Amino acid sequence: MIAIGGNRLTAGDFFKVLYEGEQVQLQPQALETVKANYDFLRAYSKDKIIYGINTGLGPMAQYKISEEDQRQLQYNLIRSHASGSGEPFSEDLARATMLARLNGLMQGSSGIHSEAMELLTLLLNRNISACIFQRGGVGASGDLVQLAHLALNLIGEGEVWYKGKLTSTREVFAAEKISPLQIHLREGLSLMNGTSAMTGVGIVNLIHAKKLLNISVKLSAITNELMKSFDDHFSLELNAVKHHRGQQQVAAAMQKFLGDSKLVRKRPEHLYHRKIEEAVFTDKVQEYYSLRCVPQILGPVYDTLLNTEKVLEDEVNSVNDNPIIDHRREMVYHGGNFHGDYVALEMDKLKTVVTKLCMLSERQLNYLLNDKLNQRLPPFINLGRLGLNFGMQGMQFTATSTTAENQTLSYPMYLHSISNNNDNQDIVSMGCNAALITRKVIDNTFDVLAIQCISLMQAIDYLKCHARLASSTHKLYDEIRAIMPAFVEDEPKYHALQKVKQHLINRSSSLVIS
Structure with missing residues (x-):
């Protein structure tokens, strides 16, 4: 069980709930705090003007709401804002949003009835x-529209994901004997007025971006291995004098991965400890940047992921709605904790470094497929007849096109504010947009890495170097060849590409970052 309330919820906890079937449990002491917070607000709000209880909402906050209409106000808020469009969140994104909202509300400063948390827990489990x-x-009063759809489900309306398909909430609740949430005081506003959708999507992005980094380090290492690169550019000695943690971690990971390779060369043996007579060197003195500068290129990705993890975990463990109910000081504070700039900026940074990772993969792929550059492999790693067969040529177009799309998608949403809501929300974060675009960039990058991976497996078969490979390389080779055998003749590759991509997504082993 993952305890909710009191303990700091981590990205690792999200992974366990979303992908390993772990269940969640409300901490009793935290639940008591939630109840005390609600009881205080109910009593405190009777003779005072409290936003969202006895006032209208947004730019209509100047209108007083009578006591007999206060519950209806919450239902009206939920139903009116359940107005989203486009594709529904996948189930992992939906569950991440639910878990993020549950954890935020369990901080005990939102004035919400405990029934909402109990229902969220039940649905997750x-x-x-x-x-x-x-x-x-738009990510300013939080993820109002996205969270309105979550709230709509809690009151028993709309549709939910159930047994892999969208089904009427009313039917599902009836089948599972679940009672819909009743409005007690401000459940509509408390559920909607937060950053939980962008944060939940962001944490899923983080989980998959970590996988991309690990895969990229491995494929970069194999590319260096097959090209018989010198090992000094990922040596401890060279990278220790550059004082960036990420660079040193990536270099150390490449060393570990290639530790027992018989292909990677040591510079002294080839260029230092023998007399060189030729005027033009047959050996490259230094590799191309896409091979030689991997620690310097992927190091910033590592460092960015660490910062992204901290920001997202800070956000998901925060009270990120408005107003904030402080039952200990007996005060209600109005402000803007629902504003999503922290998450929006972090998602833009994340998609930028993932795009750079994708660009590195595409450049390494181009090096492998261009015989004039690598001088070791046939054009497009064609294992058939040159001219008649095409090898990896078709797949390269997909990788190039996908990388270009990522470059375009990497314009920052953080700078894309548009005033709305009668100019009440006059500067906004676009945080959920930023998180969803980042998800697209990450998915695209898995495609490019899958194409690079297939190319490397073809290169191994052409070079017939299996006995000299690092054991880690051999392990990956065996895994991929179980999915996609070596090919000589031309045939459609799109099914095999998706299988390899899914294998890379599902691999849980880590090398650089867990």
Whole structure:
């Protein structure tokens, strides 16, 4: 069980809930705090003007709401803002949003009835996931539209993911004997007025970006190995004098991966400890940058992932709605903790470094496929007849096109504010947009890495170097060849590409970052 409330929820906890079937449990002491917070707000708000309880919302906050209309106000808020469009969140994104919202509310400063947390917990544990649409949120009063769809499901309306398909919430609740959430005081506003959609999507992005980094380091290492690169550019001695943690970690990972390779060369043996007579060297003195500068290129990716993890975990463990209910000081504070700039900026940084990782992969792929550059492999690593067969030529177009798309998608959403809501929300974060675009960039990059991986396997078969490979390289070779045998004749590759891509996504082993 993952305990919710009191303990700091981590990206690792999200992984366990989303991908390993771990269940969640509300900490009793934290739940008591939630109840005390709600009881205080109910009593405190009777003779005072408290936003979202006895006032209208947004630019209509100047309108007083009578006591008999206050519950209806919350239902109206949920139903009116359940207006998203586009594709629904995949189930992992929906569940990540639910878990993020649950954890934020369990901080005990949102004035919400405990019934909402208990229902969210029940749905998570029974694998009933909210139907949340991608388009709609601007990330300023939180993810209003996305979280309105979550709230709509909690009150028993709309559709939910159930047994792999979208089904009427009413039908699912009836089948599972679940009672919909009742509005007590401000459940609509408390559920909607937060950053949980962008943060939940962001944490899923982080999980997959870590996988991309690990895969990229491995494929970069194999590329160096097959090209018989010198090992000094990922040596401890060279990288220790550059004081960046990420660079040193990537270099150390490449050393570890290639530790027992018989292909990687040591510079002294070839260029230092023998007399060189030729005027033009047959050996390259230094490799191309896409091979030689891997620690310097992927190091910033590593460092960015560490910072992204800290920002997202800070956000998911925060009270990120408005107003903030402080029952200990007996005060209600109005402000903007729902503003998503922290997450939006971090997602833009994440997609930028993932795009750079993708560009590195595409350049390494180009090196492998261009015989004039590598001088070791046939054009397009063609194992058939040159001229008649095409090898990896078709797949390279896909990699190039996909990399170009990532470059375009990497324009920052953080700088894309548009005033709306009668200019009440006059500067916004676009945080959920940023997170969803980052997800697209990550998915694209898995395609490019899968193509690079297939190319490397073809190169191994052409070079017939299996006995000299590092044991780590041999292990990956065996895994990929179990999915996609070596090919000589031309045939459609799109099914095999998706199988290799899925294998890379599902691999849980880590090398650089866990």
